[in-house]
Amino acid sequence: SPEDAEAMADGHLIPEDDAWDVADAIPNGSAAAIVLLEHLWAIPLRDAIVDAGGIALADEWIHASDLVAVGVAAAAE
Numbered sequence: 001s002p003e004d005a006e007a008m009a010d011g012h013l014i015p016e017d018d019a020w021d022v023a024d025a026i027p028n029g030s031a032a033a034i035v036l037l038e039h040l041w042a043i044p045l046r047d048a049i050v051d052a053g054g055i056a057l058a059d060e061w062i063h064a065s066d067l068v069a070v071g072v073a074a075a076a077e
Contacts, residue, residue, distance in 0.1 A: 026032045049056075 022032070022034065046056075
């Protein structure tokens with residue numbers, strides 16, 4: 001798509017402001033596993049939203065611990 005071509009024009013898929021060095025996130029003397037997931041189920045949903053004239057308001061991951069914290073707070077109310 002034209003958007004993909006524009007995003008890759010400088011040879012990078014991720015904007016420099018969003019990039020980070022994985023080596024900075026791994027403490028010395030430890031190991032890490034890196035997982036890349038492609039959510040193919042979301043492609044038709046995204047396309048349907050765009051086709052209906054919708055726009056993305058946010059594109060973020062919610063960490064499981066955040067969901068637990070929300071559940072705990074809701075249960076306390």
